[in-house]
Amino acid sequence: MKKKGRGMATIMFGYGYGEGFPDYSHASIELTDDEKILVKTAAADVGQGVLTVITQVAAEVLKVDINKVKVIQGDTHKTKNSGSTSATRQTTFSGNAVKMASEDLLGKIYYYTSLEFKSNYPELGIKDGTVFLNENPDKKISIWELKKLVENKGESLKGEATYFPPTYAPNPENGQSDLLYVAYTFMTQIIDVEVDTVTGVVEVKDVYTALDCGKAINPINVEGQIEGGTAQGIGMALMEETVIKEGITLNPNMTGYLVPTSLDVPKFHSILVENEDSIGPFGAKGIGEPTTIAASPAIADAIYNAIGVRFYELPITPEKIIAALKEKENCD
Template sequence: MKKKGRGMATIMFGYGYGEGFPDFSHATVEFTDDEKVLVVTAAADVGQGVLTVVTQIAAEVLSVEVEKIKVIQGDTHKTMNAGSTSATRQTTFTGNAVKQACENLKGKIYHYASLEFNSNYPELTLKDGKIIYNPNSEKSLTYWDLKRKVEEKGEILKGESTFFPPTYSPDLISGQADKVYVAYTFMTQIVDVEVDTITGKVDVKDVYTALDCGKAINPKNVEGQIEGGTVQGIGMALMEEQVIKNGITLNPNMTGYLVPTSMDVPNFHSVLIENEDAIGPFGAKGVGEPTIMAASPAIANAIYDAIGVRFYELPITPEKILKALKEKDDD
């Protein structure tokens, strides 16, 4: 017999290193001879999409097509520190570093273009990789034309920035601080499950998510993070269990250590809440780790709603469910 249940969980997640640790990211931006915009960052993209995010940020600030953006990533000969790809920090830290570097470059574009047009910078417009002289729109320069003119003077047209926000150490007694983390992400999930009381198997059918992401620079990326993180949470809730005996892992391979497959992925219904109240670029927040956290408690609540048994340890395996149902019947 299959019983249906619905559960909900709400989480908050402080991102960045936090707790007073210094946290920063550095980036540079310049124009190349092959008419590209080169973004140089040590940020590692491990599938979360930071390269897509910094590409969009650079294109937005400099008013060029995304196809013009080229990113050098993680080359230790050419990049300075961007911090680790952990703590859900790269969108905020490297995103801001790239945004500020582009703004730094943008200011230099206005400065040098004003000299070329013998004008004040409010008379100039930047559009599609060009500097347009407003009093006479037929007069224009591409960024790369300006680059060559600047270099002829023995100078360099390049933007550079380090994003290094203040962090606050917690009080050693109370553990409190003015701001323990640089910003916080919030998420609520509602999960619908079916519990088979004969086999103990749990099927996650639908997941409804409301994520406060600040500003979704790339909504598809954010939705992908929700889906990937939730599936990881499903694995934690229902199947991923390391069995250890006498210090030895008894299930060290994928035969004994189960993880979700494509057959376990539920239907997703996601809403992105854009409050734009964070310190990230354009108000964006980090959304990596927060998307994993709500699934397990929501699933546990849904199982309780379905069969009236509360579980306090993960994973909630079929064996545990059948044992709990038998004990409930015996009572």
């Protein structure tokens, strides 16, 4: 017999290293001779999409098409430290560093153009790589033409920035801090499951997610993070178990250590709550690790709702479910 259940979990996640540890990202940006905008960052993209975010941030600030933006990533000869891709920090830290570097470059573009046009800053506009006079749009210059004029003067047209927000260690007496983490991400998930009371197999059917992501710079990426993170949470809740006996791992391969496959992925129904946070670029928040956290407690809650048994250890395997149901039957 299959029994249906629904569970819910709400989480909050402080991102960045926090607790007073030094945490920063550096970025630089410049114009190239082949009419591209080159961003230099050591931020490592391990599939979470930080390079997409960085590209969009630079393009938005400089008002150019994203195809004009190139990124040099993680080259130790050409980039400075951007910190680790961990602690859900790269969108806020490297995203802000790129935004600030882009703004630094934009300020120099306006400065040198105002010298060329003999105008003031407020009289200028920029679009599609061209700076122009607002009152006379026909008077214009491309930023790459401007680059050559600046270099002929023996100067350069580049931007550079470091984003280094402070955090403070907790008080050892009460655990409180003026700013423990740079910001917090919140998420709620409601998960529907079916539990087969004969085999003990749990099937996750639907996942409903509301994620406070600040500002979704790339909504498709954010939805992808929800789906990937939840899949990892499903693995934690139902499958992934390291079996160790006398110091020896008995399931050291993917035959014995099970992880979710595409056949285990449920239907997703996601809402992006853009409650803009002032910390991240354009109000964005880090959402990598937070998307993995709610699935396990929500699934455990849904299993309890379905069969009336509460589990306190993960993973909740079919063997544990069958044993728990037998014990419940004997008690009844």
